Amino acid sequence: MLKRTLYGAALLLALLATSCGDANQKTSTLPQIDVRTDYPEKEICLQDVADVSYIPLETTDEILLDEGTGVEALSSKGIVCVSDNKVYIFHPDGKLGSILDKKGEGPGEYRYLFYTDVDWERKEIYVHDGSQKAVLVYSLDGIYKHQFKADVNIRQHDLINDNQGHLILYRENPGGQKEGIIEPPYRPVIRLSLEDGKVDSLSHRLHYFTTMFMKVALGDGTPWTVYIPMPALTRLNNEVYVSEVASDTIYRLADGSIEPFITRTPSVREEDGKYLLYLQGITSRHYFLRLQAKKMDASSAIGNMIHVKDENTKKIMYDKARGDICIPLFKNQDYQALDCDELLFNGCDADTAYMKLDAFTLIEALEAGELGGELKTIAEGLKEDDNPVLMVVKFKE
Numbered sequence: 001m002l003k004r005t006l007y008g009a010a011l012l013l014a015l016l017a018t019s020c021g022d023a024n025q026k027t028s029t030l031p032q033i034d035v036r037t038d039y040p041e042k043e044i045c046l047q048d049v050a051d052v053s054y055i056p057l058e059t060t061d062e063i064l065l066d067e068g069t070g071v072e073a074l075s076s077k078g079i080v081c082v083s084d085n086k087v088y089i090f091h092p093d094g095k096l097g098s099i100l101d102k103k104g105e106g107p108g109e110y111r112y113l114f115y116t117d118v119d120w121e122r123k124e125i126y127v128h129d130g131s132q133k134a135v136l137v138y139s140l141d142g143i144y145k146h147q148f149k150a151d152v153n154i155r156q157h158d159l160i161n162d163n164q165g166h167l168i169l170y171r172e173n174p175g176g177q178k179e180g181i182i183e184p185p186y187r188p189v190i191r192l193s194l195e196d197g198k199v200d201s202l203s204h205r206l207h208y209f210t211t212m213f214m215k216v217a218l219g220d221g222t223p224w225t226v227y228i229p230m231p232a233l234t235r236l237n238n239e240v241y242v243s244e245v246a247s248d249t250i251y252r253l254a255d256g257s258i259e260p261f262i263t264r265t266p267s268v269r270e271e272d273g274k275y276l277l278y279l280q281g282i283t284s285r286h287y288f289l290r291l292q293a294k295k296m297d298a299s300s301a302i303g304n305m306i307h308v309k310d311e312n313t314k315k316i317m318y319d320k321a322r323g324d325i326c327i328p329l330f331k332n333q334d335y336q337a338l339d340c341d342e343l344l345f346n347g348c349d350a351d352t353a354y355m356k357l358d359a360f361t362l363i364e365a366l367e368a369g370e371l372g373g374e375l376k377t378i379a380e381g382l383k384e385d386d387n388p389v390l391m392v393v394k395f396k397e
Contacts, residue, residue, distance in 0.1 A: 031318055032263045033325070035275040035291050039316050042326040046340065047333050051394040054357075054375055055079070055094040057387040063088065063096050065387050073347040074354050074390065077120040078140075080347075085113045087125060089140055094390070100125060100142040108144030110136055114154075117161045117347070122194070126167060128159040135159065135167060135192065148197040152190065157231040162240050162253065167192040170232040170242075171201075173209050182209055188232070189242060189258065204258040210246040210268065236282040237350045243279050250279050262287065280315070281345030281353055283395040287318040288328075288345070315341060332391070334373040335365060343393060351395045359386040 046052050057065065057079070065083040072087075073080040078097065079090040087100035102109045110129040117126050124145070127136045136147040150169060158170035169190040175182050187201035234241050242251040242258060250262040264277045274294060281288035293312035317328045330340035343353040362379040365371050371379050378389060 030260055030263050031287065031320075031323075032265055033277060033289060033291075033316070033318070034265050035271065035277060036266070037325075039314065039325050039327050041329055042317075043329040043331060045333055046330050046393055050396055052332065052334070053392045053394070054378055055092075055390040055392060056378055056382070057081070057090060057094045057390065058096045059383075059386040060096075062099075063387065064385070069356075069388070071344070071347070071354065071356060071390070072116055073118045074352065074392065075120060075349050078118075079390070080116065080118050080125070082113065082116055085110075087113070087116055087127070087138075087142075089118075089125070089142075098141045100127075100138055102127075102136075102138070102142070102144065108136070108147075115157050115159045117159055117167070119161050119163065119194070121163070124194075126159065126161065128154065128169075130154060137194075148192055150190075150192065150199070152199075154190075155232060158233045160233045160235045160240050162191075162235070163238055165194050167194065168233055168240050168253065173206075175209070179210050180208070182207055188244075189253075191256065202253075202256070202258055204242070204251065206244060206246065208246040208269070234279065234346045236279070236345050236348075239282075241279055250277070262289075275314075281343065283351045284397045285320055286395075287320065288315070288343070289318065290315050332375075334375040335371055337365065337368075337370045349394075351397070353393045353395070355391040355393075357389045357391055359388060360384040362389060 057063075065081060065088070069081050069083040071079065071081050076092055078092055079094070081088045081090065085101075085103045089097045089100070091097050103111070103113070105111060110127050111131045112129060114128045114130045116128070118124070118140075119126070123140045125138045125140060125142075127138065128150070129136060133149065133151045134147045135150050137145045139145060148167075152169070153172040153174070154169045155172050160168045162168050169192060171186070171188045171190055173182060173188075174186055185205040185207045187204060188206045189202040189204055190199055191202060192199050232242060232244050234243060240253040241261065242253065244251075246268065248264050248267050249260045251258045252261040262279065268276065275291045276294060278290040278292055279287065280290050291314040295312075314327060316325050318325050330343070332338050332340055338357075340355065343355060345353045348354060359382045362371070362375070363382055363384055366376065366379040375389075375391075382389075
């Protein structure tokens, strides 16, 4: 069931493409994804290509994460989760370290937690509060330190620590939400210094805007439109990537400049929005991408809730060493019935992905005899309302 307004965890889209200046970039040696191709499927056991482990997040009367909990960072140094306008900082083993609960109207408080990120070296948490047009800085134990003004219209989910002394933010289209050419083009990528709060716009310009609204058709022909948040920034393998909605190129930030990384063909404009390309993850050998269909079918609707059938979206894996592409069908030998289609990479250590496994789902799988290994042992000690277990996948080089 999806709400008419879809929230990030549902599809987690960061949708890509090109600015008009792309033709002048040296892209001849870049990987190019042809979104029209029917790529072959390949079944892969996760344990053959990665080390798989599990982290049960601590549960107490004071630590009950809601269903929409987001994992903002997963590292060997700790785990950051956001739930009900609170930031939970866990130790690497899943035991709670501290809770950042500063929602309010007073000094050092955020009115609404739009997005957050962490710098493990600086031992700081960054909270973007769009209502104050500010980024508030806290210590890892939840103590307010100071704040930086960010007096620009920043997309809700676009705040990334580049691990080089800056926060990278993404400015919203100043011309509004109408699809088409942006006149004049603007510089959307912003870098904020963590030393002095200085803000500068990087040289990259955006020339074209495409909608973030997906078309859904009910069985009786009733049209629906759903909004899918599409962050333009992701951090993968400790590097920041720019994945714009209206660009045919995925970019990588390198030493304060933006360089092309992956391209697509045909152009997102020529395809009439049939597919949107999204960079989901990177390992030492592979790029993981999603070809998101912009038109979906729905079998039914009740109030503001709809059943969506997204049968045309493809998830592909590009092999850097071989230059070939497949649709990976990952299986976990500890939980064969688990759909591993939604591995998440953003905010993780290098070569690492994760999935959030709800306690009640694991208990049902245990009762059905579907679990084995370490995961079975963990599930045997769970209660239905316990906090989730994180499946951590560390890909081998």
